[in-house]
Every structure is written in structure tokens, then in C-alpha cells.
Amino acid sequence: MGAGRKAAVFAHAQDMDGVASAAIMSRYLESQGKEVEVDFINYGTIQKDVERMKELADTDIYVLDFHFDDLDTFKDLDEVLERGNKVAYWGDHHPLSPELKTAHEQYAAITDLFSPSDRCAAEIAKDRYAPTDPISQKLAQYAHDQDFYDKEIDTANKMSDLISSNYDKQKLVSMMKQGETWNDELEESWQKYDNKRQEGYRNMDEKAKVFTYGDLKCAVSLKEPYLSGSDAGHHLLEKYNTDMIAVMSPSGVMSFRRADDCEVDLGEIAQMFNGGGHAYAAGAKLDHKVKTDEDYTRALETIDGRLTEYFG
């Protein structure tokens, strides 16, 4: 690695772990005198994201909290490497098949691909590149708090809210890599987001219905597109104290969540709506949008009908 080579960090766009990984990696690379470009990558947009990688030249690429989930994507990576680029590091903590793992190892000079792992991607990068740096330690701790659902660090919770509200992630990384995790501007943006979220909860409450199947109760409602599925689900579970919830968005996307002590297999339920997922959280899509009151009534009938069939 020549001292003059540029560096590009590609981190998972999804959440705190990706953003903290990008900050830790940039901080380390800049301490080595490198010029660093930060970019974000995601599963739904991978095709376009890889095109941006192809625009690089003579650059060392660091990929964090993300892996290619399709062997074909490595053909695109061949084109990236033809331009004098190298994959310097690939770090992730999500499950991947042996074939995919081998492919990543062939392409990257250094890999940290651990799954299952009790460390998130930010912690893995910190442990490799900056294990004793207090700022990197703090960022890794924030990421862990969110990635493993501890949610005990208030600033980390609020920062995750900002990330899911589409706040400028580049800006967050620039701050975080200097060790700053909160300021007045972030507080103001968060307050605005939270006010809107409370309004979203009130709208959900107006539409909420609770269905009963034997001993089991399920709350159902419609959420505003700006509310995240997990916030909406969490709100319904807390407020209506039901065993499970189903929440739909105007696009017809549905998500299912359950209370901690509920053992219903939500993956099976989601399959009745042509979706899928885990026992504890699953998703599906209605075959129509939910824009009008009539749409909503129809959706409630569909959901109640299928749940009656399932629990009956």
C-alpha cells in the first residue's frame, strides 16, 4: 500500500453500526495520512452502489458491516479492480454461505468475517485498527448498544432515530470521527423528528383495532410512511399490551412483531400473506395499497380473516 494511495470506505447504510464503522475506519485511515472518501452501500441498492465503486481508481477500498450476498456481484468487483483499485479490508458479522465467504477472502487483502459474533462490525473494525483509541472505543460501544438492542445509551438511541429519519450520514461520520457524538443542531433535528413521530403514533392510535383469537390478542394499525416499522410495532405492543401486532403502511407493506413472552411463529403468519421472516419478527405485502378508508377496512378484513384461519 503506497502512502499516496487514496482510501474509500463503503459502509452499510442501514444503521448506527454502519455509520460508526465508517467513522472508526476513516479516523484510523486519516491518522495514517490517507485521504478518505466515505460512501454507503445497501442490499436494495447494491447494483447502483457498485457502479460508484467502478468510478474509483488507484484506491484502497474498505467494506464494513456489509457483504455481497450474490456471487455475481463479484464480476462487478472484477471491473473495479481493473482500475488499479484494491479491496484492503472486508469486515462483516452477518451470516454468509461458505462459497460467499471464500469469494470475499479471495478478493480482500484482510477479512474479518465472523458469524455468529458477539461483536458488531464497528467493534470488529475497532479491535483490528484502533483497539486502544478512546474515541473508537466509544463509537464501537454506541454501535454495540444499538446493534444488540441494549438501547441503554440515550445519545445512541437518538442518533439511530436520526439515521432512520434519513439525516445526512456523511455529516454524522465527519462529526463522529472527531469524537463528537451530539450537538445542538442534532438535538434540534431530533426534536423535530420526535414531534413528528409522536404525531404518527397518535394517527396510529386513531386507526388501531384489537382482534382476539382465543387467548391471543393482536393489535393492528396503519402507520405513516415516515414511521419506521420497528418504532410503529414497538408503539402498538406497548400501548395495547397485546401478544402480537401487525402494522401496515400505505404501500401495503406489513410487519409483524410479538411480545417477549409470546411464542407465535410470525414467520408462518407472514407466509399466509406471501411474506416471511423469523419467528419473532416477519414481514409481508398486501396485494393492494392502503390509501383510503375503504382500503383500510378491506385490509383489516383480510388480516382478521387469515388470522382467524391460522388460530382457528
Ligand SMILES: [Mn+2]
Ligand atoms: Mn451491523
